[in-house]
Amino acid sequence: MPYEHRMPYEYRMPDEYRIAEGRLGDEPTVTVSAPDGAARAVLALRGATLLSWQVAREAPGQLSEPTELAELTDGYRDEAELRSQDGVRAGLLAPFSNRVADGRYHYGGHDHDLLPGRLGDRTIYHGFAREAPFRLVGATTTADSARLLLRSTSIRPDRYPGYPFALDLDVEYTIGRRELGIEIRATNVGETTAPYASGWHPYFTLSRPVDELVLQIPAHTLIRTDASLVPLRGKEALLPLNRCPDLDFRTPRRLGDAVIDACFADLAPGPDGRSETVLGDPATGAGLRVWQHGGYMHVFTGDTLARDRRASIALEPVEAPTDAYNRPEHADALSLEPGRQREFRFGVTYRPSTH
Template sequence: MREPSGHTLLLRHGPWAAEVVGVGAALRSLSHDGQELLSGWPAGEICPDYRGWVLQPWPNRVGDGRYDFAGATHQLALTEPERGNALHGLAGWTHWEVHHPDASRAVLRHELVPRTGYPFALDLGVDYHLRDDGVHVTITGTNVGATPAPYGSGHHPYFTLGRPVDGLELTLPASTWCPMDDRQLPGEARPVEGTPYDFRQPRVIGDLVLDHPFGGLTGDTASVRDPGTGREVTLRLGEGCQWLHVYTSDTVEPHRGAVAIEPTSCPPDAFRNGTDLVVLQPGESHRLAFVIAG
């Protein structure tokens, strides 16, 4: 019987262990000393809620799936039909070519072919490498076509410390946030100062509902911490990380059981609003890099 998530690679390095799957190049699990840091999904099931997904060639939403680029209008399939959006790119429900150079590393590649709504050719890549300090992730996109291509990227890890998010402390190195409408499309960025969205210093999440982009990054580390046990998951941002999208799992199961902190190159709807949209020239590449540690 074919595994819905494709081939599973088991990575190990010292106290670290991870599972990477071939469908969507997703990171299904990550543990340190036997304690799970990601809320993934069981083998034999379809990936739910975009857990561990690579988000290419756009993260989050394109409103109406319709955007203008280089004098032409393009219509993407509406993969979130209840809200009328195209959601989380084109790389998730696809088989990736898998390489496993050693026990601690997985390298995956995918040729994204031109299609209706996104008539651009990209070579996509993801490199997961377990090291002493956690899993190092590098996401790349290269324009292998003859014309410029709009592009954004990100990743969708759900962090867990084994308890509801309400009692966890969240830290975000972000000076701005964007309000969201009822379709989860962003408004203009606003300062976090004086708002419930200011997590520049560690603060308990409480009953705050989050599904928002945070920008104006002033540091390179976001974290979730359990003040009762001292356990913590950290996200260290590297090249290409311009935004963080934070989601408190209010519409998925287990309800408010994990916090998604998504490193992205742009906020939602960048194909339409142009905010931090990358335009890849023919032959040009983009990199997004980060480290998940515990």
């Protein structure tokens, strides 16, 4: 399906954020820049994918000339990487996140096969949105931030095998000087109730190997899985973290050589209602706070990436755990009725170096 792409607004006011079109090979992109050069984000319209997020290393009021920007995400670097989807770098995950066991699920009284005819490896994960065509349908800018609204209408009953439902997806990015916020909104435009959950799969970097960083996760429960990373049945999947010291990051801990590909549940919210997973560099004091309203936090230390293994870490806010489509206890939470809309909000805040 070709991209339906247009730039409805372009701003050139010197005291406001600027929005400009661009290209990554043949893939259309949108670049957002702060008026003082202290922040920059690049998005691809394919999947509404964040390619780069850069923020000034200096604290506010200490900006040098020219401003030195820190790259905080490890996104796709070229068109080939974006199209290959290796590692799902900063992919927006919908209508499901992580794996659906064996590519099959039962919903609405029917059996569904997301990989019809596939023999052998039937691994499927992270939904369809990450490769869907989006278009920019709205933008606003101020001196402090820019807001972009991207939309996809590609999820239709005849488009994706095993998902006979119709969804419109809106993705709203809010880009400020030290914070990037995302809201995914799904509207069921079909005639039947659809299973749906969303999430985000970003890789973050503080310009040091993962081993040297400190992680804190406000979770009380680990989702236990089998060898194929599919959660165990029922309550067997729920392991209190006080019984799993190797993966207990409630108190900040250095990652070291820990190999993690796990989902954390029962996230404790802060005073503002947001749960925050914190990644820090003890050598500089710089850090990132990945926040979310509800859901789960999936952590992956990048050990199997094709490029730059363990150079960055995936901190993934997700609405539902792996294989939620096959877990009866999640059926009500997944159900999106005709005409109804659901949103999931998350983002990340940068804390500059204190040294």
